[in-house]
Amino acid sequence: MADPFPREVYVVGAGMTAFGRHEGRRAAELGQEAVRAALHDAGVDYSAVEIAYCGHVLQGTTAGQKVLYGVGMTGIPIFNVENACASGTSALRAAAMAVGSGMVKVALAVGFEAMGRGAIPTRGDERLESVGHVGVPALPALFAGLFLEHSRRYGTTVEQMAMVSVKNRGYGAKNPRAQYHDPVTIDEVLASREVAPPLRLLMCCPTTSGAAAAVLASADVARGTRRPVRIVASVLQSDPALGGGDALAGITEINTRAMRTAYEQAGIGPDQLSCAEVHDCFSIAEIVHYENLGLCARGEGGRFIEQGLARARVRVSTSGGLLAKGHPLGATGVAQVVEAVEQLRGESEERQVPNARVALTHCQGFGGAAGVHIFAA
């Protein structure tokens, strides 16, 4: 495989907190738990980290420092990176670039978010309120519209959306760090509360707190670590065109472009993926991303899940995805790396993809950021 950078980049350690409500726990505490887990996994001391990128949305302008000062006072440059729901993947991309360019040998990417009731104004369980708070338009309504358009063009059904939820909740039940551990049935999804018709509650990701971290390193450092995983593609894409109010065109363009670039960097095609974490903030998003990812033809996303191909041809969202594992905005892009690394190491236990060789992660931040990374064992 090719490399996205002049020098090879490896994930030498990855770690995360459990995802969930974490009532009363602060972002800094969650972030520190994840960073310590990633450093421990790498067998690397914090003093070796030369630069850090911290992805978050709601935590304040120097939240990264609040996390890392609890781990060590080394004076390294700390960047707080924001890109809506792609903040974590943006931190990852920046860290990968720091190592891949040869500027540093060890970089840290951290993502974290405390979204408990105390952290931000929320109404009941609806994640929306918090997202609305940071300037994103009411997302369920947007994705409901996106479903209606996809359905009109391609015949995608509400039941197919429910099947995505069932699959991801099933995977979540096998992931001890997921927010939801109970599988659900299609009937249960269809009977859950309407959020933005025809989207039901179980087709929407929950309000979640949590953190994840990844230690990235150069080839020479990686050689001394337990089980490094190579980054063979690293892409961050902003909108290539204004969709002109056509949400489906918008979500297609930015993500398809990002994924195509990632495949080019890695020198592979979708057929060679063992598993993929995609940005399933809503069930319809995952369906559209099957197509963007090239797992199926345009318009075939609904049939792809219905035919069981999202747990056969390529295993999608084996962590439970945003729908079941949860979606602590800034943490998501880095937590996807934890799943990719564990799958490629064969450490995913009940949800292990047999003989996993290549894993992809994909994150989208509304407002103009799509990130794709590909990892190889």
Place this chain on the structure above:
Amino acid sequence: MADPFPREVYVVGAGMTAFGRHEGRRAAELGQEAVRAALHDAGVDYSAVEIAYCGHVLQGTTAGQKVLYGVGMTGIPIFNVENACASGTSALRAAAMAVGSGMVKVALAVGFEAMGRGAIPTRGDERLESVGHVGVPALPALFAGLFLEHSRRYGTTVEQMAMVSVKNRGYGAKNPRAQYHDPVTIDEVLASREVAPPLRLLMCCPTTSGAAAAVLASADVARGTRRPVRIVASVLQSDPALGGGDALAGITEINTRAMRTAYEQAGIGPDQLSCAEVHDCFSIAEIVHYENLGLCARGEGGRFIEQGLARARVRVSTSGGLLAKGHPLGATGVAQVVEAVEQLRGESEERQVPNARVALTHCQGFGGAAGVHIFAA
């Protein structure tokens, strides 16, 4: 001079809006004006920009996209970078690293902030409210305490603080883009309203909106541009130690370390500086930074301004600084580059430093970020 990066980095274009209240103007509009000015100055088209870093604090998680989509839809990676009042300098450092590592040939650093009454909850004219809003403790009180400690140890006087304000308002009067164009006297400063005793209103930077941008490029691109300025030091430092509640020790440690590293990178000492933009958010801050910068010995900052050395030995804050030019949080670090570039090109008109050869910029974000850059003609 040495280089801070494996490859040379040049500022090939810099531009900014006027700083001021800009009632009713949105951040995106201000940012676009600055970006277009910087591109025009460089003679470079936006399509040549390969990556962009956008520094801001209060503008929302994908505010950088809102700025840049108005300039062009090219799909380049856009990172929103936050580090409190050092957000702009952090964006600059990230862009410099992208070019200096050889990853890209042209990178853009943008800083912007709309702090008009409509943008954020403020009370009257007090900038504090807005800073408090992003999680920083009431800053004037902190700097008042810092003055009291500096005065207790070294005999620094309230009059010496007023002299800093007088100098910077004098420079501001010569900068058409400064928020304040009227010089003030020591008596006027001392008669202005008390904000946090003994700090008076004219010893505090105002509430400001504005934007600035810098186009950074590799040596080969720079050769084709009008008048490139080389970056010979680029440092971002987080806290090297927790000050243990001693604000003066804290502000000394982080900034002294950043400045020492910058001098090492550039292979020069403070004697070789022609001019310096320092983070004079409060007049006492500038006094302490004379010392941190090595312009005078520890404890001599008050006497340095009193003896007129801050407009003789090294010209400090010739743009008017944060006190007179204004301080639109994320814009500040990039606007300092505009001053450095114009001084080194001999384009600063009434406030031109004769035969300026080396310029330094320094920015501090409370919460753990100090950025120093050195530029050479």
